[in-house]
Ligand SMILES: Nc1ncnc2c1ncn2[C@@H]1O[C@H](COP(=O)(O)OP(=O)(O)OP(=O)(O)O)[C@@H](O)[C@H]1O
């Protein structure tokens with residue numbers, strides 16, 4: 437059986453002959469005759485070549501920065517076949533798998549068989565010509581997978597085979613799926629060749645809802661809300677709304693907002709897109725970024741109050757008023773932060789537009805999460821229901837929250853010191869992050885009593901500090917009252 441290479445060698449000789457004849461003729465015939473002969477020659481070559489080709493480019497979109505889903509599905513379909521059939525393979529370690537994963541190396545070819553039809557798959561890449569020398573791969577080096585088949589099988593390949601490839605590929609992608617953490621900041625790096633809209637790493641955060649210390653009723657309500665959302669495709673269709681949901685997580689630092697996002701992604705097996713707004717040039721880049729997020733994903737804007745000057749003039753005015761009292765180092769840091777915000781031309785209306793305008797309807801099963809420490813600073817338009825459908829307050833640690841930590845960190849369900857903790861924890865404002873830190877054993881002996889005593893000491897200290905602050909404040913108020921009189 438002749439290989440694809442041999443067939444092409446024969447074809448090459450024929451084409452070479454035609455090209456040579458054409459070059460000779462070109463020198464001796466007038467221009468319009470040469471043009472006619474050129475068109476004729478292309479038709480002859482197409483007629484002489486019985487094979488057809490279809491390409492799948494790794495990146496799509498106008499700027500070729502968007503990872504093609506079709507390419508990924510084909511790659512997943514070809515994976516197991518490549519490891520059996522290809523002579524040159526690329527090997528990589530895939531997280532969560534014991535064995536190495538193999539794929540076809542560049543310019544390698546394998547043959548697939550579908551209902552008796554032979555299909556040749558090859559992996560290629562385009563490398564643009566560059567004038568300057570570089571150690572790094574080119575910015576625009578793009579891979580493609582190409583299939584060739586006899587044109588008499590056109591119907592079978594285009595109508596049945598490719599459907600089969602995409603279906604099997606997608607199923608394999610879901611089966612081997614690992615949650616990914618995408619970031620739009622990761623690829624602003626030094627090396628041009630790495631530039632894509634989103635960079636990603638495997639998401640390996642160990643936290644789940646079981647680890648979250650919070651009111652158990654509230655926790656269950658959030659879990660139910662998320663699961664109901666993920667199973668409501670038909671319902672969203674029925675009510676004529678895009679299948680998306682917005683969550684606003686607000687509360688003081690260290691109360692578990694970021695941990696909650698990680699737990700959400702783990703629960704639903706969704707990817708996370710961590711959108712750093714200050715790194716987004718303008719509204720149109722924001723649209724592009726959002727369009728390039730996949731279905732079944734959570735787009736996160738952390739500290740949305742700090743990301744942009746979304747609060748408008750009110751905030752700037754306040755800054756000016758504050759200035760006299762500020763220490764110079766803090767002032768410099770704030771100015772730098774302000775400058776970085778001004779580099780970005782994303783506006784509040786641009787952000788609103790992508791959340792609930794035309795752009796939000798371009799995907800399915802999307803969650804958007806905003807986090808903030810200062811909910812009162814946000815523009816009401818940004819967080820109104822329908823945009824941020826569910827507002828979740830993450831607050832200071834309660835006794836129920838402490839019990840979750842005690843169980844997870846110390847394997848304790850009860851202890852004689854629990855009552856002291858119960859009494860103190862309701863009296864003070866302590867973040868779950870502080871409780872977690874105190875309960876973390878500091879020696880290999882992991883003495884639970886010592887950990888609980890550490891926590892009690894911290895709670896007592898906070899209580900004392902809060903008392904002092906309250907006393908000072910009331911004194912100040914008294915003095916102010918006297919001055920007024
Ligand atoms: N509710 C919680 N349950 C379990 N662990 C928590 C909780 N809150 C905080 N922690 C612990 O504290 C650390 C910091 O929490 P996290 O980053 O989620 O807080 P945050 O609310 O996002 O804070 P910030 O507002 O500063 O971003 C976490 O790594 C986790 O160990």
Ligand SMILES: [Mg+2]
Pocket residue numbers: 693694695738807
């Ligand atoms: Mg956080």
